[in-house]
Amino acid sequence: MEKITNAHLFGIFLTVGCFYVISLVRKRSGLNWLNPLLLSTVIIICILVMGDIPYDHYMKGGSVIHSLLGPVTVVLALPLYRQRKLLVEHKYSILGGIVSGVLSAIISVIVLCRLLGINELLERSLIGHSVTTPIGIGVANMLQANEGITIISIIITGLLGGSLAPFMLKLLRITHPVAKGLSIGTSSHALGTTKAIEMGETEGAMSGLAIGVAALTTVLAVILMQLMGWY
Template sequence: MDIFTSNMFFGIFISLVAYEIGQILYKKTKLPIFNPLLIGIILVIVFLKVFNIDFETYNQGGQFINMFLGPATVILAVPLYKQLSLLKKNFIPIIIGITIGCLVSVLSVMILAKIFNLNNELIISLLPKSVTTPIGIEISNTLGGITGVTVLAVVITGITGAIIAPIVCKVFRITDPVARGIGIGTASHAVGTSKALEMGETEGAMSSLSIGIAGLITVVIAPICLNIVSKFF
């Protein structure tokens, strides 16, 4: 085991295997709770605990996965470009809807966190829960949050959104595909978008569009809201 774990590719190998198992489970069950990212995280943690492998050993190779977070963020511009005509046609309602969604997400976290007396480090870590992981990590790092908590919050938010999105749309009778896509993408980023794609092509396209815009808006409003709310609580 020591020979295996001492290899710099150990962390990458374990991460890829765990994620692939998650992919297989999700394809077999089609249940959002078996999200590949969540399953991969759980399997890696269990493996490290069972074989008593410390995080530093794993991260010798696992850290290289972070190299792809930057390019992944840039790639978010692709769906935005592909849906440019739809964005132009519905520009004002789309921007207003996403902006309000981002504000509600950020402010609700801060107010509830203050009510439950969480420290500032945890509050900052939870702020980017509704944006995609690469952007969420950058926001958390910039403001001084805990990356691990941010990733967990993002995953849980995405899975929760994917599970309840169809129910919410049905209960509140949201039938417009653009509105449904914008709501899902803004609230639950890429994981929610996978569900939006199952609901319809337009829903999936608008949800993909929302991921990038919501990320950009959150980058701007998160530190502003943090400063404003901190003055009153």
Template sequence: MKEILISNPLFGITLTIFSYWIGLKINEKMKKAVFNPLLIAELLIIATLLIFGIPFSAYNEGGAFINMFLVPITAILAVSIYRERTTVRKKFIPILAGTVAGSITSLATILLLSRLLGLDDSLTYSLLPKSVTTPIAVAISENLGGIRSLTVTALLITGVLGNIMAPFMAKLFRVKSRIATGVAIGTASHVVGTSKAMEMGEDIGAMSGIALSFSGIITAIAVSLIF
């Protein structure tokens, strides 16, 4: 019975959809970044596989099907960038300056700390793109030979930390400009941070959204130039 169920690719797909649905529901109720739907879904699936002794390969029959959408999902980001073109045109130079400085700093900090802590290459490569939006980060990590699931985990941790700490960091570093606040949130903590930026103000949220696409692209280019 169990064999019949788990050998079907629909098993992985169904489990993913329901776990994510539960994640969204819990997130809606709790309204806290720690209850990230993706994080909840992942934990639910991992728990299910471990408890019922289902091998990952069985889950991944369906998982691989979902993975196939990673490229189109990234490509579709182009539509949101295109939609913001008027704002981008108006504030192009400050946004570019902020996202370039932030992205380079992120890469340099991660590389330096990884070396200091003696982490191996595959771990370092998995962490390198962790400040940028998931589709781009996964693409960069895979290209470098990193472990993409580790990238997703590190990126979720960063996003949740950024979401919680954004208002505090703005105060700590005495950031007065609203554009600077938005750009910094989007560059440092991608879409999970951006949801906090939205709460802080629509203009900050929009900037954060633009900055996360910019920093994703800049990080991809910087990494392909350096490595």
């Protein structure tokens, strides 16, 4: 068994298999709320834990897929290019929306942590929870925080943002596709963007745009906070 699991093929096969089967079930059953990413993750974790398979074995193949996240992020420029007219038309609203979102992310983490009496290390580690993973790690390092906590909070945020967005946006009566997409990308980076892409081309493009702009704004805000001696 060890021979099979401790090879590149195992992780790749398991990931492709889970994603395929869940996507198929989703399509056939019409259950659109099924999240193939979330379910695949849960199933793979269950298989690893129950089969007593080390995480390192899975990641031999997993890291191959993981390394493709770079090109996947790069091609997010395409939906943005397709929506260039909308982008120019709403440039100030877009910038204003993203900046207020980023500020609310940082302020809400600080206020909530202080209210709940959470230690400072955890507080610093959660500041970058809304941005895309590589930037979040960068922010964690800038603030001398715990990278592991930052990564886990980024993933929870991404999964949560994507799942809550349709319901939340309906509740708040948000109708404009630009506002929908931006809010998903700003709050839950590329993971949430997977949901925005399902909602429509404009939503997906704006969410993709928000990943980059929100990440840059967060870095700038953290630099400013450090210059002001807050951290």
